[in-house]
Amino acid sequence: MSNKGLFTAFLTILSIVSFAQVKIQGKVFDAVSGKPISYADIRLPELKVGTTTNSDGSFYIESATSTNKLSITKSGYVNYDYEIVDLIDFSFIAELDPKPEDNSKDFIDDSGDGISLQGATVTGKKKQRLKKKENPAYAILKEVWARRKSNGLKMVPQYSYNEYEKLQFDISNIDSAFMKKKIFKGFEFVFEKIDTSSINGKTYLPAFLNESIYKIEGINKPKTQERRELKANKTSGFENNEVVAATVKNLFKDINIYDNRLNFLNIKFVSPIATDGFAVYDYELKDTIDIDGIETYRIKYFPRREGELTFKGDMYISKDSYAVKSIDLETTKDMNVNFVRNIFMQLDYDVANDSVFYPKKEYAMLDMTILSKKESSKGLFAHKTVNYYNYDFDSRQPDVYYSERIDPAMSSVNVQSKEYWAENRPEALTKDQEGIYETLDQLNEVPKFNRFVKTIEVLGSGYYRVGNIDIGNLYSSFGYNKIEGLRLRAGARTYFSQNDMWRAQGFLAYGFDDDKFKYGADVRYMFNKFNRFQIGAGTKRDVEQMAAQLTSSDGIMTRSFASSSIINQGDNFFLSSNNLTNVYTSIEPWKNVIFRLDGNYQRIKPASREHFSIAYDKNGVVQENLTNSSVSFSVIAKPGAKYSQYGIDRVEMSTLAPTLMLRYTKGLKGVIDSDFEYDKVQFLYTQPILVGSLGRSLMTVEAGKTFQGVPLSLLSAIPGNESYGQVYGTFSQLDYYEFVTDEYVTMNWEHHFNGWILNKIPLIKELKLREVGFLRAAYGDISDKSKAINRSTINYTAPNQQIYYEYGFGIENIGWGNIRPIRIDFNWRGNYNNLPDVRKFGVTLGLQWDF
Known part of the structure; x- marks a missing residue:
């Protein structure tokens, strides 16, 4: 068996062990020209799970629930419907047939709600781009711009909520050759925690985990003040974990999806909701989907040109309020950003009414690498997950309470029990995350590992x-x-x-x-x-x-x-x-x-x-x-x-x-x-x-x-x-x-x-x-x-x-x-x-x- 075959077998066994039901990685090609098809729509339709191919036609899709249907669609091509045979497939190939050039279809919103889109034509011509006003997505985004929403936390007299934050570092692209290196002799047990990323299918080994629960309370009158108090903090045990956690957190900036430009790594990317978005993105209105009981339009978007600071993904727009209910953002492989192969972010919102929204959940991942941007090279995954919950807009403390300075030492104290975390986490840790704390405690007892950590500390400081x-x-x-x-x-x-x-x-x-x-x-x-x-x-x-x-x-x-x-x-x-x-x-x-x-x-x-x-x-x-x-x-x-x-x-x-x-x-x-x-x-x-x-x-x-x-x-x-x-x-x-x-x-x-x-x-x-x-x-x-x-x-x-x-x-x-x-x-x-x-x-x- 070839090295590639051995590695595929390794991934397959790994996937079975980690209890994933569907993992498919592959490429999509034009059946006539043989060229890869970029930004094709990949869906597991029964599960409402999807992704988009990269500029080289590659994709990865994963689901914890099994299904037997996979669909691939791309404007200008015949739909590709596939019956899944192997739930774990890391070498999937699909070829799409181009449609005849005179083929076209109408998207008709026949639900009885929302703006009328009947008569808006989506062309079937493979390389012809719709004019902006002919695109049904334009009519929807025009309403979004006209009703630009504001974060409701800034529009109420007082507020409070809980915030759960999880930061994680992983070593990516772990393979069998890597695990056999002499440097790991004596602590091979860490490889028991290897898993594959649900974003890109790469193998990774969790190396650092930090969890925090905050109580945030604020007022907007007579002046804006906010108190952010740490209630619990837990880390994987590295000596300088406070610096590591702050470094990971600082990689991710707070963003407002309604802004025209979004700050990632202190670099401005064009938001897919930007009023000038049609100058840099193509948009396709795909279907309507129910999310949390709210009917939404699903609009697929992808960049018009390579090399620009843009994203690809799906956005879900409420049909009633024209607010962003959920959006996925993923960078393209040819972006000109050093040390980063990929940025992925998923934002979910609670839409309160026609004018305000509240953040519900954020997940962000950076695929980082030092030496090479090749997909096979070793690197780091940096993750940040934030859940917002227990909103309260009625309770108010004395004004002096919000300006009180909080003991900064609380940021490095682990004070809560396992029972506290089990009760107060808004979502459970995955199996590999649960084992990080125990694994790193074991690692700290290995002299070779301590020498390695000390070398890194010397080089850094x-x-x-x-x-x-x-x-x-x-x-x-x-x-x-x-x-x-x-x-x-x-x-x-x-x-x-x-x-x-x-x-x-x-x-x-x-x-x-x-x-x-x-x-x-x-x-x-x-x-x-x-x-x-x-x-x-x-x-x-x-x-x-x-x-x-x-x-x-x-x-x-x-x-x-x-x-x-x-x-x-x-x-x-x-x-x-x-x-x-x-x-x-x-x-x-x-x-x-x-x-x-x-x-x-x-x-x-x-x-x-x-x-x-x-x-x-x-x-x-x-x-x-x-x-x-x-x-x-x-x-x-x-x-x-x-x-x-x-x-x-x-x-x-x-x-x-x-x-x-x-x-x-x-x-x-x-x-x-x-x-x-x-x-x-x-x-x-x-x-x-x-x-x-x-x-x-x-x-x-x-x-x-x-x-x-x-x-x-x-x-x-x-x-x-x-x-x-x-x-x-x-x-x-x-x-x-x-x-x-x-x-x-x-x-x-x-x-x-x-x-x-x-x-x-x-x-x-x-x-x-x-x-x-x-x-x-x-x-x-x-x-x-x-x-x-x-x-x-x-x-x-x-x-x-x-x-x-x-x-x-x-x-x-x-x-x-x-x-x-x-x-x-x-x-x-x-x-x-x-x-x-x-x-x-x-x-x-x-x-x-x-x-």
Whole structure:
């Protein structure tokens, strides 16, 4: 027997063991041309179960209930009715005969309800597309658009309901060869849990499961407030399960099916309910189906063109209210999204009346892969299931109850019994899900498995744990610059749990050219996990590039990228030796709003006096070193930001949340021999923005002003970039200290088109490249007072005659297979080209791991 035959036999046995009654996988072809038929309708008519073929004609259909009928239909072809012989068939082939070109039929809604569709013609011509207004589905969707529904939770004075959430990770495409690998010796028992996906028929091994039950209560008057309280939480037992669960959850965004564009992975897909849907989708009205006692129209939809961010599937529209009762969304195989082969989502709604709906159930699945998008390659399934139930619109608590902050530690506590879960789950776990907890408990007792998990943790975090100490960050162990030459760095931090309320950390570094040691250490403690009130203190002595950021961090452990650039466009000797001591306190009185107070004492001098000077005039005496004591107060807001963990260090999830910061700094002359008194105000705003089907923008605006004359080290240099690497927020065609200001406004904007242009070009689109455009601008000035005290080797020049700007474009998503991290930018300098030794054009390279 061939390997393919052995694997088919393996799947068959597996299917019987897992109690599935019908599993059919195959392809549909044109009987005349032999070409695959895309987007054909595959149904088990007696069970009302269906799917649609992919662009290559392939399909998979499954049902837990047995049946003996399978039907395949496609506009322009004769219906294919098949009597099922083998309930388990993974090599099914169907050939459809084209209809004569003059064949046509009418769809007539003869139920007596709804709009009249009689006379709307569905053509039988194989390749002829109906005009929009001739399509019976258009009349239905037109009513849906006219009566666009709203989520009823936002239209009542108060509400409460329960939410059950289930998150799951699986290893996909498990085969017999994979199971025989030596790496699994000693824990072969895990393969007892293998099953096949009901979405695509691929085998999978459950690896992680998290369950949560929430009580959600909210009010909309006098103002909108919502309380989300965790009642129960249960995970499969990995040490960092909170981060894993948050990562899985963050892969899935909340969507409103009535929006024209739907956010998946921070990429906008065209909704099949979009008012402009007929420009990108074909629609076919198939039949009427009863769902929960409600008569619905079943409309099949699929994309008109390949490679666009669209879906295929079925939607079910209520005949009475023209609301979406249920909808399936599945991406096509040729979508230009990295690391994801398929996205599937099923949404079910309760239709309350003509104007509102309530979410009932959501199921979403991502078929993810790292190395290759081939269907046979190993990967991960990420699942999310949400049930909404026990709606109550009458009960109301005191208004202060809804704004009360809930203990964040509850997110990591498993407090409920098996009996509680059995009673409160709205749907039972499958047999394989029930065994995950037990299996992973067994796995945690296998030394080889623990070593494997530890390796993954090290690669992900950059830290190697020894007892309660983390060694690292390992990714910062090596560096290079013109002053230090080769630089080696070793660091460590305390780590007792993922939610430590205190942390101490430090590093020691050595430069082989300057023959000097550098060091840094700090300790931080958080008193309250509700408002995150914390204090900290630290000190460091290090070599840094102080002209690489405008809104710099006061943190001790941070380091400028420009201090360790390996390949530069020129020699960078403009480095400073920074001896900094910092104490701070911060508090988060409102969610995602932080107040922070810093006290800094620093001594700054050139890292190499031979090449660089920061000299200034102090009362007629030229000083080379600077002593600066200052205090700063910052307000940092991140509305909408999401985090996992709640300790002193927490992990921010990728969202579209903006960041706003306002900082005031006061220089304290005479305090510990500080040289200058000054007042400085800075502002920062940055936000990713989805722009419909055109992609994603990232916008950053920074502004600041220093009100007194100060020397170079306290001024604001427009951040240059002398490396060949891409660093967002810097100006690639500027040298360090080329523009020096004491008042400035800068803007950085880049837009990622996600292949919106290149995907439309034949042959080029096969490369799945993506285009990016960018614009950078800066305006600033420097006062006569600051110029007057300058004695450095830097000639103070500010972009005050006109706005300095750079522009360009880039090609991203360059790589091989499914690994496409490379981006190449082509940068042009827009003006100030009369200055000496300017770089008018440059090419920069970068790495980015985006979907």
